[in-house]
Amino acid sequence: MSRAAIVGTGGIAAAHAAALGDRAELVAVVDVDDDRARAFAKEWSVPGVHPTVRALLAEEKVDVVHLCTPPRHHAPLALECLAAGVTVLVEKPPALSLAEMDALIEAERASTGHVATVFQHRFGPAAIRLRQLSTAGELGRPLVATCATLWYRDDAYFAVPWRGSWDSEGGGPTMGHGIHQFDLMLSILGPWREIRALAARQARDVQTEDVSMALVTFANGAVATVVNSVVSPREISALRFDYERATVEVEHLYGYTDADWTVTPAPGHDVPLWQNGDSEVTSGHACQVEALYDALDRGEVPPVTLADARNTMEFIAALYASAFTATPVRSGEISPGNPFYTSMAGTGAPWQ
Structure with missing residues (x-):
């Protein structure tokens, strides 16, 4: 059975914990708020609690990380997981820009892990x-x-x-x-x-x-x-x-x-x-989580791929x-050098 961890124990994390069911063993949670992390771990009977993804990856053997943090942390934490060869299921949006998406795609090519985006x-x-x-x-x-x-x-x-x-x-x-x-x-x-x-x-x-x-x-x-x-x-x-x-x-x-x-x-x-x-x-999350672990069990790339999410x-x-x-x-017009490639704000909102 796959070993999973949830990073970020805010509201959406419960949907991931419930969706896991008996498809994976939830072995650890991560949150910068230790009290919230421990309360979540107690509610879902999770044995491990860690303050950072770095600590999680150093101290636990995990196959899949469910990223449930605020959006600005999605790409940086997914990159950490890919560097460790760990597959990631990341909440939407998977990144803040096309530049971050392309960085994830490049990192995935060099990793044994994959990144899938929650589009349930x-x-x-x-x-x-x-x-x-x-x-x-x-x-x-x-x-x-x-x-x-x-x-x-x-x-x-x-x-x-x-x-x-x-x-x-x-x-x-x-x-x-x-x-x-x-x-x-x-x-x-x-x-x-x-x-x-x-x-x-x-x-x-x-x-x-x-x-x-x-x-x-x-x-x-x-x-x-x-x-x-x-x-x-x-x-x-x-x-x-x-x-x-x-x-x-x-x-x-x-x-x-x-x-x-x-x-x-x-x-x-x-x-x-x-x-x-x-x-x-x-x-909902249960449908996608089941599809993800089914794919991993078959040795396949899990849906939704980074290419899908990039579109x-x-x-x-x-x-x-x-x-x-x-x-x-x-389509294809926003490439490196375009201001909307590195930020969705691009040239700036008219009301700013």
Whole structure:
């Protein structure tokens, strides 16, 4: 059985501990707050408690580290783990910039470990089914998509010191909230080609945006709208895909089951293969953690790879670049030397 450790024992760490179940032995936790770490270790019956990743790697034999720290620590700690040959499952966003992503990719090439990013909504049964049907052409060509993450986060939420700043969180709802929905969209529609976007600071006293919107074209000809907000009192996460032969939709908040999806066939068409599943499984950490340890047991690279995550991170960088420069941005355009390569803030938000 694999030996796992959790680094960062804040709110999301419990989701990782619960998702591990009997797939791995949770042998240690790490946190700079010793009291919090020991309380978490007691709650989850974890024998080891360490103040740093360096101490963890020096004193424990671990196969997988679950990184649950604030975003600014993700890339540096993942690099430490890769240097020790340890695989990492890192919470989103996996890094703060494309430069950090490329540093991780380079380090992974020299390591026996891997880095996977938590994009758990890819792993719900309905999303897997939709990807299979879409790839097989059962739904016809994808034509139109909409992706909305309309959430609400009040001022108290942003009172946490690392939230709402470019240096510590890397961005606003584009980086930290809507990322789950449009990552799922990207995993289904494939490579994106161009983004035209805007971002605004409507209500929250933060450095970053609290709303962003984008118009996206894809290599396969599909077009999409993406909205990310943390100022929307009636919260919803929604995706809609209009194919030639059917509309496929999901509405949920933080996790979906099959019951949250609807399929509307176009006149004269049917989608019988969609009915092959009627799962009550909720898309969440358990689905992805199971897929990760299944891959490791088979000696395979775990999903979601750094290449997968980089595509989503490039989408974010391009959205900010388009919004802040008022120009369309194409895939591959943000490379070393571009200000948005080293920081999502790039040339600076208009309101700064």
